[in-house]
Amino acid sequence: MSEVVTKGKKAKQASFSLMDIPTNEKNKALEKIAKQLIADIPFLLSENQKDIDEGKAKGLTESVLDRILLTVKRIEDMSTAIRLLINLKDPIGEELERIEKENGLLIKKKRVPIGVIGMIYEARPNVTIDAATLSLKTGNAVILRGSSSAKHSNMALLQSIHQALEQTKIPVDAVQLIEDTSRETAKELFNLKDYLDVLIPRGGKNLIETVIKESTVPVLETGAGNCHIFIDETANLEMAKDISINGKTQRPSVCNAIETILIHEKWFELYGLKLLDALTKQKIELYGDETVCKAYPSAKHATEEDWSTEYLALTVSVKVVRNVQEAIEHINKYGTKHSEAIITSSSEHANLFLTKVDAAVVYHNASTRFTDGFEFGYGAEIGISTQKLHARGPMGLPALTSSKYFIYGQGQVRE
Amino acid sequence: MSEVVTKGKKAKQASFSLMDIPTNEKNKALEKIAKQLIADIPFLLSENQKDIDEGKAKGLTESVLDRILLTVKRIEDMSTAIRLLINLKDPIGEELERIEKENGLLIKKKRVPIGVIGMIYEARPNVTIDAATLSLKTGNAVILRGSSSAKHSNMALLQSIHQALEQTKIPVDAVQLIEDTSRETAKELFNLKDYLDVLIPRGGKNLIETVIKESTVPVLETGAGNCHIFIDETANLEMAKDISINGKTQRPSVCNAIETILIHEKWFELYGLKLLDALTKQKIELYGDETVCKAYPSAKHATEEDWSTEYLALTVSVKVVRNVQEAIEHINKYGTKHSEAIITSSSEHANLFLTKVDAAVVYHNASTRFTDGFEFGYGAEIGISTQKLHARGPMGLPALTSSKYFIYGQGQVRE
The missing domain is CATH 3.40.309.10 (Aldehyde Dehydrogenase; Chain A, domain 2)
Structure with a gap:
């Protein structure tokens, strides 16, 4: 079984245990991650240096190298952002609608996790932390696929996340990273419909257009802005x-x-x-x-x-x-x-x-x-949607949720 | 320019004039359609007979023929369903969120039409009426592509709709039907991203799977039920x-x-x-x-x-x-x-x-x-969504809407 399918299966399995994980357990895990990142600063910087060195050797531009670069300040900022996320209201379980029918049926529409989120992104290692923590807060498992240019940094960040999750009730499979950054693994993700519930591309126009064109998994489009x-x-x-x-x-x-x-x-x-x-x-x-x-x-x-x-x-x-x-x-x-x-x-x-x-x-x-999630008061955002379905504009935590109808009866049947 | 592109352009144009059409104008148009269908019963039945005759000659099964069949009762039911739709609350313009920022910015999130809806469906001519009227009620233009087996019926129904719309402020291009039911026009619709905002397949598993696989336009999946x-x-x-x-x-x-x-x-x-x-x-x-x-x-x-x-x-x-x-x-x-x-x-x-x-x-x-829009009290439904984004479960009128942030300032800039 390929890396993508193996990790997809594990993520789906993890998503079932996340379905009813209480808010305080999720926040505890986020707190552990925030701490672990600080504890791991020397390791994260040295792994990041490998990406920077390789990037320089490959002749990446200064602006791309800057996007890959981790500094003490930038890691501290990630940790601070996680603490802000902890304070945001957990959207899961929110009652969106309540209908009482004459026949006695009680219908409740509630917010639930989406399931498994696939994230395909370029360069920036901070997306690794953003995507992992926003997914955890909303009870979703996530499969991360970053670019080869930030490979060492992403793997190091994942290691910190896993070390943190091992101290909690959340399975480490809730956050996984595809290590093989070849074109083939992206293609596999595009068609991983059995295990992925949504695919979110973060990056340039070409990446987004490729994902939209090739993916059979539903896509949340974070588009360009003219x-x-x-x-x-x-x-x-x-x-x-x-x-x-x-x-x-x-x-x-x-x-x-x-x-x-x-x-x-x-x-x-x-x-x-x-x-x-x-x-x-x-x-x-x-x-x-x-x-x-x-x-x-x-x-x-x-x-x-x-x-x-x-x-x-x-x-x-x-x-x-x-x-x-x-x-x-x-x-x-x-x-x-x-x-x-x-x-x-x-x-x-x-x-x-x-x-x-x-x-x-x-x-x-x-x-x-x-136009920004923080400016709107939503806190962290997963991107800005320029599509019209599901979420439009800055996407805060509710954009990473779905809904489900819970119906309670006493033996009702349809006439 | 092909039929699909020409009609796509016209639909996009029509969608702009539908953006701010008042509720009473939309309901007036629906009322005209409800009346026109009754007035056109003899014509609709004779055109439907052509589909039935051709279907019999092609050896279609009894159950498919029954799905294609129009009767006086079935046309009267369509008309009644439209009158029920008129009485449903217009979701457009609903204020979904209101944020007042300290800097004086007022942010309103409101429900707006999606724009242009593409509908691909099989056999049943009643979908022609359902899709057209639900789209109109929500301020969307719609492009219909039915199957060849109901071609005469669909064209006749479209003619009734256009006759009704001609007596209103709604442009007839708000509802269009692709007359060429070859495989090529479906393919064109799958890639009509410049003009279509969403594509909704209604029909069997094969149709739905093909649309998901081939469409670059976002799809609202109405799935099978095991x-x-x-x-x-x-x-x-x-x-x-x-x-x-x-x-x-x-x-x-x-x-x-x-x-x-x-x-x-x-x-x-x-x-x-x-x-x-x-x-x-x-x-x-x-x-x-x-x-x-x-x-x-x-x-x-x-x-x-x-x-x-x-x-x-x-x-x-x-x-x-x-x-x-x-x-x-x-x-x-x-x-x-x-x-x-x-x-x-x-x-x-x-x-x-x-x-x-x-x-x-x-x-x-x-x-x-x-599990049914009427049973939930939503009234007419466009289908039952088994996907997790945008809409899940019975899709009533809100599933055919998007949202938009309206921001009012007095010269605010970002620090």
Whole structure:
């Protein structure tokens, strides 16, 4: 039996014992993991160094190496995040619905664990800890498959988790890592329908598209973010500047950063140059449509491709539109259904935009950077969903749960 | 451009105008459809006759022909079902969550339409009406792809729907039917990710498995039901007889009928023959394990395959088990996560069974036949989900919705 199938079977078995594990046992296990990580810092750092050395030898870029890197601070942060997770309400067992039928049947719809979660991810070893601890808190078993570039780090982190779980009632098989990081094990996971209840890809566009295309296991899609700000005719200049700069510069490499600014033609006539100057001052590179380039010669010419590009850098494309309707159409054509904002003083235009733009999160007069589980008060998140089924937007603990109907009778049969 | 892509584009366009269509407009359209169907009875019957004639010529079985058949009564029932749907609460716009942040941001999570629903189904023309009207009520556009065996009926029903919609503010493109029922159009739908938000297969196991395997569009799985009853040591004899007979005979061809009866060995010793006699009296064919066949020679020998078989007929397999634990393991191994029941006087065993059996609906002392949207009080249902994401169990109107975060600010940016 292959590694994937063997581990899949064990995970399924573990998921049955997790079905009714009490909250305090889960929290105790999380506490043990938080402690073990700190105790294992020297070991984790030395194993991480192997990945870094191999990565350098392979010529990985600085930014990828930085994603792989573990430091004392980063391990301490993982431990702190676990303690925050302990304090979050356990969603399992929550009564979602209660129906009492005339025939005496009592129907309760309750939150239950999903079962076994498969996680496929790139580089970042912190996903190993996030996925393991969020899965435990929600009573799910998890199978982790990281990338070869963080292999030593992931195996070391798993060892810490297992050492912690051995001191608890939770079976160590609740968290497993696929050690063989070849393409074949990913393919096996895509078709592990007998043991996996959901597959979650975390990483770049290519990874996510491959998983969606090839997986027969249901996928929770955490998508890319080609986010927009539309500055309407009646937008306040200072607000438009602040939100544009914040949306682009506060952390350019993340999915809720903005990539295109759409501007109402009348506003552009009055304030366009002031806004573009403010952006340029922040060292933001501009790609503009014809109107923008004509008015602001230092902007480069945007091509059709720019409107679909998630720059993830200090670059933004700018387009002048005739009205809110054109802005909505542009966003629904090029957006990735993530986070979209309108800056306007017109509540009518705001309502139209918020209703008609098809995205997980829509904003009136605020920065798209707020799309985040912590900002929403959900605590830890497993990702931001850009699909429409199951969970949309920041996915907190409830996204890792399912529901089940419990029906209590006294011998009722159907007429 | 192919028929599928052309209709996909139009459906997407229509879905944008449905995003903010008021409840009364949707109900008005449903009322017009309910009326039009009655007005069109002669036309619908004559078009249906063509399918029946062609089906007979092709040698379709009586039961398939019966599924295709429209009668005055069946069309009147469709019309009545639409009127019931009108009276159901519109889920769109419901506020699911409200968060007020210290920085003044107001976050509202609201129910919104999914967008465009693709429906692939077999034979039954009533699915055409169900899918169209449930989609309209939830503000979704829908693309229908029925089977060639009901082609004339489906096209006639679509014509009635379009005639009705022409008298309303809802664009006729909100409901479209793929006329080319070749394998190629199904394949095209599987990959119509740009225009379809979800694909729902309604039909046999093969259809569902093909859709899951080949679709890159997210799938709402309405699965098969290999349902069990476990009769525990302390089960009341009369209750066990009533529920077994009801679960098997009340409507044997449906997914929530039972296919296997598991019996505690001590109960079997005392009451086994009485139960088996009662089943035989109902003309139920029995397949038993060794213990059953020894005690009841008229039972046939069950093979390994029987435990996985959804008979959908007056046939049941019977197995004697040592205890509730063995029953749970059997169900989790062979079941399809649909509906499972325990008959017992022990609340401890009931809790264990209800918690550990992995199924959409679990019953204590009641018939599995209650797994049904109408029985739960949800009204019309689009099917029964046996998957764990998005919707599990009977899927009423909320299963055809998504959610969206609306965020209202006064210029907030992220620190």
